[in-house]
Amino acid sequence: MNATPLTIPEVILFTPKVFGDDRGFFYESFNQKIFEDAVGRPVKFVQDNHSSSVKGVLRGLHYQIKQPQGKLVRVILGEVLDVAVDLRKSSKTFGHWVSAHLSASNRHQLWVPEGFAHGFVVLSDKAEFLYKTTDYYAPQYERSLAWNDPKLSINWDFEGEPTLSSKDQFAKTLEEAETFN
Known part of the structure; x- marks a missing residue:
């Protein structure tokens, strides 16, 4: 498995080695040692989640101001554009964002700390x-956090208006949002 830091180096793209033939494929989707070596610290996962959405659904931008969650994300059907925004005021990349295309075909995973x-x-x-x-x-x-905050200027690689949950329709801009120290 290859680990590639993005322009915000704490956000890491993982690309597995896939072994395939006419029977199908196999790949190791998670390895604790490789993962921790890449992120540079011990990480304990406590919950696995699975969501299903149709074209044009935008989920986010979510975070927990207390009990913050690191997330290791991947797609097993279809394709998404995945986005992470740095909300750590002490970071030199505060307010910056990175994105990655995640799909069932590329099998990439993204670590969002x-x-x-x-x-x-x-x-x-x-x-x-x-x-x-x-x-x-x-x-x-x-x-x-508002997906369309003009200060963030996120390129969602999507035309038209996305479908949002009611809570995401009333999300706050970066200037209004609670952030981390």
């Missing part, structure tokens, strides 16, 4: 999205 807002938009007719988290879901601490 604690202190980041995370979201994705579905580019295919349907997508199934899996992710591991480092802390439990705590709805009382969940926050949403």
